[in-house]
Each structure stands twice: as C-alpha cells, then as structure tokens.
Amino acid sequence: MNTTPNLTKNQSLVLDVLTxxxxxxxxxxxxxxxxxxxxxxxxxxxxxxxxxxxxxxxxRLESLNSFVACAHANESCCGHAHGHGHHGTVxxxxxxxxxxxxxxxxxxxxxxxxxxxxxxxxKPSKTTIEIRGLCEACMH
Amino acid sequence: MNTTPNLTKNQSLVLDVLTxxxxxxxxxxxxxxxxxxxxxxxxxxxxxxxxxxxxxxxxRLESLNSFVACAHANESCCGHAHGHGHHGTVxxxxxxxxxxxxxxxxxxxxxxxxxxxxxxxxKPSKTTIEIRGLCEACMH
DNA sequence: GTTCGTTGTGTTATGCTATAACGTGTGGCA
DNA sequence: TGCCACACGTTATAGCATAACACAACGAAC
Numbered sequence: 445m446n447t448t449p450n451l452t453k454n455q456s457l458v459l460d461v462l463t464x465x466x467x468x469x470x471x472x473x474x475x476x477x478x479x480x481x482x483x484x485x486x487x488x489x490x491x492x493x494x495x496x497x498x499x500x501x502x503x504r505l506e507s508l509n510s511f512v513a514c515a516h517a518n519e520s521c522c523g524h525a526h527g528h529g530h531h532g533t534v535x536x537x538x539x540x541x542x543x544x545x546x547x548x549x550x551x552x553x554x555x556x557x558x559x560x561x562x563x564x565x566x567k568p569s570k571t572t573i574e575i576r577g578l579c580e581a582c583m584h
Numbered sequence: 585m586n587t588t589p590n591l592t593k594n595q596s597l598v599l600d601v602l603t604x605x606x607x608x609x610x611x612x613x614x615x616x617x618x619x620x621x622x623x624x625x626x627x628x629x630x631x632x633x634x635x636x637x638x639x640x641x642x643x644r645l646e647s648l649n650s651f652v653a654c655a656h657a658n659e660s661c662c663g664h665a666h667g668h669g670h671h672g673t674v675x676x677x678x679x680x681x682x683x684x685x686x687x688x689x690x691x692x693x694x695x696x697x698x699x700x701x702x703x704x705x706x707k708p709s710k711t712t713i714e715i716r717g718l719c720e721a722c723m724h
Numbered sequence: 725g726t727t728c729g730t731t732g733t734g735t736t737a738t739g740c741t742a743t744a745a746c747g748t749g750t751g752g753c754a
Numbered sequence: 755t756g757c758c759a760c761a762c763g764t765t766a767t768a769g770c771a772t773a774a775c776a777c778a779a780c781g782a783a784c
Binding site: 552 | 646647675677679680686688690692693696697700701704705706707708709710711712713714715716717718719720723
C-alpha cells in the first residue's frame with residue numbers, strides 16, 4: 445500500500461494502481477482494476493484522480509486521456525517544495541510503441557514559457573508538454 | 585471559400601469553419617455547423633480534420649479535444665518550408681475565460697526538447713505544448 | 725479505353741471518455 | 755445540537771472518437 449499521508453481510501457487505491465502500472469492508465473481501466481475493491485462507477489475514479497492531480501502526485505496525459513503517478517513525488521528540485529516536491533512544469537516523453545512514459549522537467553523551457561507569458565501578460569494556470577515518439581528500446 | 589489548393593470539398597468546408605471561428609471548435613460543433621452543407625456524421629468531420637492536421641493547416645488542442653486552423657499557414661520561419669510554412673513544434677496559449685488561442689513557436693524550446701530527446705535516443709513524432717490560463721483582456 | 729489501385733465519401737452502429745444531479749454518511753467545530 | 759465541509763455512492767446522460775462496410779471518383783499502367 446502506498447503510505448502517502450492524508451489520502452482517503454479511494455485516493456490510495458487509485459494511486460496504488462497507478463504506481464504499480466508500467467504505462468499510463470485510462471480512468472476506465474483503473475475502474476476495472478478496482479472492481480474487486482468495491483468500485484462501481486467512473487466518478488469514483490475521476491474524483492480520486494482530481495484530488496491526486498491537485499496534490500501533484502498524479503498527472504493527466506492529455507494526448508492519451510490517461511493518467512500516471514508522479515515520478516518525482518518526493519523531489520523538490522526547484523527550491524520551493526510545496527509538500528510534495530512541487531516543481532515547475534513537467535514534461536512527458538511517451539513511447540507510442542511500448543507505452544512507457546518518461547517524466548522530466550527543464551528549467552530552460554519553463555523560463556522560456558514564463559517569458560512568453562510575461563511579455564503578453566498571460567497568466568498561466570496549467571501547462572502541458574507531451575512528446576510522443578519512439579523510445580530507444582523500441583527503435584530499430 | 586478558402587482557396588488552399590488540393591483540398592477536397594469536405595476538407596475545404598471544415599477548414600472554412602475553423603478559419604472563421606474565433607475559438608477552437610470540437611468535431612461535433614463543426615458537424616453542427618456543416619449540417620446545412622450536407623454533413624451528417626462525425627466521421628466526415630474527423631476524416632477531413634485528419635488530413636488538414638497532416639497537412640499542417642489545422643491543429644488539435646489535446647487539452648480541449650478541439651481544433652483550430654493554423655495561424656501560420658503561410659509562414660515558413662524555420663528555413664524549411666514544407667509547402668505550408670512548416671515550422672518546428674507549435675505551442676498554444678489558451679485563455680480559459682474567453683477561449684481565445686494564441687499560437688506561437690519558440691526555437692529555444694524546440695532545441696531544448698530536441699536535446700533531451702537526442703540524449704535519450706528518443707525519436708519524437710509529435711509534440712504538444714499547451715498553456716492554459718488567462719489572457720490579458722480577461723484578467724482583472 | 726479498360727482495368728486496377730488509391731483515395732475520398734456516406735452510413736450505421738458502437739465504444740470510450742467525462743460529468744450532471746441527486747442523495748447519504750462522517751468528522752470537525754462553534 | 756446544529757451546521758458545514760467533504761468524501762462517497764448511484765443512476766443517468768452528455769461528449770468525443772472509431773470500426774466496419776459499401777460506393778463513387780480519379781489517375782496511372784497497360
């Protein structure tokens with residue numbers, strides 16, 4: 445069981461499923477994996493996911509309509525730890541062959557996007573960066 | 585009518601709708617706008633969109649499940665024009681209040697992502713960058 | 725010009741993704 | 755005790771996307 449404090453039962457169950465998975469999972473796949481634990485409806489999954497994402501310990505992959513556990517949940521690399529290793533914008537490299545996801549973040553990109561936003565007086569709330577392609581293992 | 589050459593009738597109709605719209609449109613919204621032109625089924629829209637995106641004259645916004653006409657269809661700023669002003673990865677700033685979308689691209693970010701990919705021998709096929717937030721006009 | 729492959733089209737049916745709306749239960753706190 | 759905030763459970767519905775099949779239009783090759 446994942447022992448992150450202050451998680452409700454449903455949130456823990458969903459996070460566990462995500463943490464154990466090699467690849468991102470859709471909400472409905474999560475639901476299926478949790479039927480034995482008493483889950484019956486999509487909303488139970490979506491509500492847990494919303495909270496996990498809000499806490500920064502799970503992420504949504506927009507280009508896949510799927511979800512992953514945060515790979516950096518215990519780091520706080522950017523100087524301002526918000527309880528769960530909050531860092532700047534996170535980027536994902538997603539292999540379209542094996543489905544594996546690599547999470548990373550990059551100050552230079554953050555700065556660049558922040559600069560663009562500042563120039564235009566645009567106030568960012570959430571930024572999505574996803575690279576789809578082939579990982580080394582899947583290339584010929 | 586949009587006069588981009590080599591578009592089929594359906595593709596032109598869809599592109600026209602996108603071009604005239606201030607904000608991104610979902611496939612079903614496009615469908616509704618084209619009922620009078622004979623469209624009856626989602627697939628007619630999706631097929632046209634697929635081609636337009638492939639040609640680089642429309643984009644999909646992953647975080648909205650919606651589509652926009654390319655704002656730079658006639659530019660070729662990065663030195664290699666692929667017929668339709670093909671440039672590097674495109675980024676979008678999306679106002680969550682008014683819905684307006686600002687399309688831009690940034691060499692530094694491109695380079696940075698390319699560098700990351702090269703280091704890991706990851707071969708990118710498509711990159712998504714979307715900033716959601718509030719535009720200047722919508723801030724208080 | 726006929727044959728054939730490719731591409732676009734039209735249609736029905738279906739599957740996947742996400743949320744609305746309502747009600748219940750529980751724990752903190754004045 | 756009464757209230758409030760929040761998690762949870764359930765049903766129904768809305769919104770997004772594609773499978774599978776059939777037909778038409780076009781160009782290239784012969």
